[in-house]
Structures are given as C-alpha cells and as structure tokens.
Amino acid sequence: MVPTPIFLPVGSQGTVKTLTPEELKDIGIPMILANTYHLYLRPGIEVIERAGGLHKFMNWDRALLTDSGGYQVFSLARLRQVNDDGVVFRSHIDGSQHLLTPELAIQFQEAIGADVIMVLDECPAHDDSLEKVRRAMNRTHRWAERCQKAQQRKDQALFAIVQGGVYPQLRRQSLEYLTSSGFAGYAIGGLSIGEPKQVTLDITEETAALLPEDKPRYLMGVGSPEDIVEGIARGIDMFDSALPTRVARNGALFTWRGRHNIENAAYSQMEQPVDSDCNCYTCRHFSAAYLHHLFNCHELLAYRLATIHNLYFINNLVCKARAAILDGAFSSFRDSFLAEYKTTDEQIRLKQKQKWLKSRNRSE
C-alpha cells in the first residue's frame, strides 16, 4: 500500500546512488525502482535469487518496482537485433551477447521479486516515423500478452506499458488494446526521451485521460519538479526518474524558487542552509558554505547530502500535491508552485537532455 501521487527514486543497480535504505526511509520514500537490465548483468539474477530476492539483497523492506529491461536494452545496450521472439543485445559493460524475451523478462523479475513488475516493451526513438513507431507498438502489445501468460507468481502486480510515441492516434490504439487485457496498472512509456516538453504534456494528458481511473497510471522517466506537478494535473499517479539524484551529484539543488547550483561562488560564504525552510537532514545540519566546500573538494559526502536534499524536496512535493488533492485545492497548489518555481529555459533543457541521452552515465 503506497500513497499516490508518488515519486520513485531510481536504484538501477540495487542502490539509490550514495544512500542507504535507512536514509531513504528517513526522507520518507515509500517505493523505489530498480532495473532488471542492470541487475541481470551485475550481480546476475541467480545471486539475487539466492539472497531471497532484491528486497533482502539490498535490505529494503518497503515497496519496490522493477523495470523490465526494455528501455535499457533499446537505449544503453549495443548491437541490438529485434524480432518478434525478443531482442538480442550486447552488454554495455563487456560486450557479451544476451537474449531478452518477454518470458525471460518475467522470469527475471519473478526471481528479483519486486512488488510491481513491468512488461517487456520495444522503445522507439522520439523522432522515429509513424510506421516505425506503429511496428514497435504492435510488437509491444504481443509481448505484453506473452508477459501476462508467462507470469507465475500471483503476489506481484504486472503493469503494461502504453507506447505509440508522439502520435495521438497510436497512443489511443495502444491504451485501448492494453486496457482490454486487464493489467494491474498502466504505464506511459516512450516519453521524456528528447521530445519538446509541450509534446510530453499533451501526449500525457490525452493518454492519461483514457486510462482506467481505478488503476495506477505511471508516467515513466519523469522527472523534474515542474513536470511532476504537470503530470499530476493530468491524472498521473506514479513517476520515476534519475534526474533528481543525477543533478544532485552535479551540484544542482531544488528549492521552491527553482534549481540552484551549489558550486556557484555566491554559496561559498552562505552560513544559512541551501533552503532555510527545508526540513531535510542536509539543511537541518549543514550550511550552504559547507556544502559548497564539499563540492569544491569533490568530497563524496557532497553527493550524499545533495541527493538527500533533492529526494526530500521531490517527496515533499508529491506529499503536498496529495494533501492539496484531498483538500480539493490542487489547482491553486499547482498555480502557486509554478508561479514561484523558475524552470530551466526550454531550449537549454532540450539541449542538455539530448546531450545527456547521448553521453550519459551508463548506470542509471
């Protein structure tokens, strides 16, 4: 049982980078995400299975979701050969060759033992043609059915993934097909992968509106504070993204007025915390000047403290959104948040995103 809307920090390799499970609990995180692709390559599914599943292996006793590996195979792995059976790929670590099928994706995720598991999907690029996106969508549908058939454990919730790229007619077709098969939840995949933000929002809005109201609606790979608020406004219940933790390690800290880079010289003398109103461990114990110093010296504690702050911010944001929804006051909450929060310029954001997608840290 987890409250929604919810943001899932990303722990691709069975660890939310820099943090212990206790710290995640102190922040108030109810659920995290891990990646089947990464865990299959390292430490290997059998190691996790022998440990009694990922909950035990990483010592996390709250809710856990695993991605199927689809997105990583299509974005991180090399030399892919896709056909209806599945996808043959080479590891981004050592080039070794592997096969992933819908049945294997389920088998791996049953061994990992998360509370929510995902179907294997084929993920086209954001600028692929309608024809290409349609073919990937149809294959995703066939794979979703095979995942459903392959599922043996009844204690895991299997979510389908709606594809269809930036084409509204495909999105509608995909969600109609998948919702007719009765999955435990529905994710919107293939967004926030380099397309303009307005497109992300429009497709999210149109898709979410047609998904069943009584099942969780999960927008994969989103994201930034403003995108989460906009997603909630469009009916999304679940989000995951490496952005809050990744930008934290680069010194970008969230505040209610926008993202600030702690490495700026202005912080070198600031005796107050980064955000005086913030109740996170970092802001309760350390000044901005100290955090600036740690970043300046490349001290590992810097990355921890910044990660704690950003995850606290995002978790607090979705908690406030939930309270506002329950109060019937979400619309004014959203307006006042967006009025205060200075977002990154769209052109710069898109450039940064596309640059990152090309040269990213391969582990999340």
Place this chain on the structure above:
Amino acid sequence: MVPTPIFLPVGSQGTVKTLTPEELKDIGIPMILANTYHLYLRPGIEVIERAGGLHKFMNWDRALLTDSGGYQVFSLARLRQVNDDGVVFRSHIDGSQHLLTPELAIQFQEAIGADVIMVLDECPAHDDSLEKVRRAMNRTHRWAERCQKAQQRKDQALFAIVQGGVYPQLRRQSLEYLTSSGFAGYAIGGLSIGEPKQVTLDITEETAALLPEDKPRYLMGVGSPEDIVEGIARGIDMFDSALPTRVARNGALFTWRGRHNIENAAYSQMEQPVDSDCNCYTCRHFSAAYLHHLFNCHELLAYRLATIHNLYFINNLVCKARAAILDGAFSSFRDSFLAEYKTTDEQIRLKQKQKWLKSRNRSE
C-alpha cells in the same frame, strides 16, 4: 575528555571521507583529525572562522585535533623554500604561493578552533642524512617555542612534535628539549613515512619510553591494526592515519584474521556479512555479496559501507586494548591478536607504501 588509547580518523578537508558526523558517532568515534594545510587552501580560514569554527562548520561536537600543516607542506606542496622564519610553498591545487610560519600556524589553528592543536614542524624524508635531520630537528625546536609564545587561546591544548628521524640520539635530544618546555602533549612525528616497520617500532619504543607518563603520547600517521597494537604496547596513547579509510575505498576490509579484499570473486556469492561477528552497521545490514556487487559497479555506497566497517574495526580494536589494559591483560590481548591477524608481507607493504607516498590521492 577522551579515553585512551584512541585512534583519530582523518578528516583532512573537514569531512571524514564519505561519512556524516552522525555515522562517526554511531561507530563510537570520540575524536577526529583535520588538516590546517587543506582547510587553509579550501575553504579558507576566514570561512571557517565566520562559521564559528570547524566544529560548527562540519557539525562535529566531539573532540577535534588539527595538524599544523607542517607535514602536508613538506609532503604535498610544491617548490618549498624553508628558512628559519618559515616555509614558502606552492599549493598542490592551483600552484598559488603561500607562507606558513609558526605564528601563522597557531593563528590559523586558533581560528579553526580544534581542541588539540599542533606545533609547526619541519619533516625530513625517512632516508635523509643525520646532518639534514638534525638541522630540521633544531628548526622544529625553535618553531615549537615560537608556537608556544604565539598561542593566545587558553582553551586549546598545544602538542609538541618530537623529530629526529631514524636516529635514536636525535630523538632523545629532541624529546629532552621539548619536554623541558612543558607542552600539553607530545607527538612523535616523522615515522611511518617509508622506513622499514622494525625501525618505526624501535624508534617509537625508545622515544615513548622517555616521554612524560602524565601527558598524552601521540604517534602520528599510524596506521594499520597491527601497528596500533604494537604502538600501544610501547606506551602510545593516540594514533591517526588515513589508512583505514583509504584502503576501505579500495575494497580492503579489516577482520580479526587480517585484511580481505571484497573485490575478490570469492565474495560474489557470500550471503554472510564480511565478518559475521562484527557489530558494525555494514555487517549488521548487508551481505558480503551485496558489498562485492557495489564495489564491482563502482557505486558510491560501497565506499561508505567499507569505511564504516574499517573505522568500526579500528575503534573496537583500541577499545578492546583499553579494556585489556584496565584488566592488566594487555600482553595476552596483544599476543592473541597478533597470532590471529595475518599481516601484509613486509616487502609488499613497503613497496605499496612508497608507491602510495609518490602517487597518492592529494586530499588525505
């Protein structure tokens, strides 16, 4: 008030690498060391002074000792010009030129505000000639007196540093000179810098035996579990070294049977903790297989968990030594520890040490 014997983890830049103050307290650490040299360069003395001292800046409310900068200037900094007045050096970070004198070393340490501060000393190399070592020793004596005169705060304990290299007659001369001036404590400097281990032990034994019994005796830069036990056997009360934290980040974990490298394939399947009898946070919560996986993936959590384990081990070791001393059973404690603990081969150790001294991480 701190119990002795005591081991001080090294927090050169105002942070014991990877850990928060709370974690150090959970481990049971009563006192840590920071470096004037590093803090002077980054963030600068005035930043720490404005924060109200290093205790407040780094949020550490237990005991704190600062090294004077002498050792770092002579081992890390570049293009040194030493004369009786002081030493002109270039920063290892940006090459900028700076002056350090005994008076400045005290002024800086008074602003940093540690509980124990150290005199500025000149540190010769372990293989310098007797004449060279004698000159450095005599200068160290003159500087110690100037430090004593320069001291204005009465709430900080000023320790002298006995020099004299590997020459027993110089060591005796140095300690006789310094003990006649009535310092709050006495450190043995210029050891564990590349000389053979037996020389370290012999010089420690001869020097410690002649230091006042009612003042703390502090062996600087030591070290390994076996060296700490041997140092205690020779009357040493205080130790500091970056070794336990540095080797932790390289995957070397202390156990009562010796140092083990968690990156060895043998650990990939080990469902027990690294040391089943260990009561540290890491061993209570995680298997060796999980730790192996984190190291294998270069996850930052790996370095934290290994650091916690090694500091817990060393702190536990000195606590056990203290209990044995109070029971009048130290000699059998030492024998059984050394019988069980497999030390690194002396030739390999010396080679590693000299290699490290040349190419080390410049921040601790």
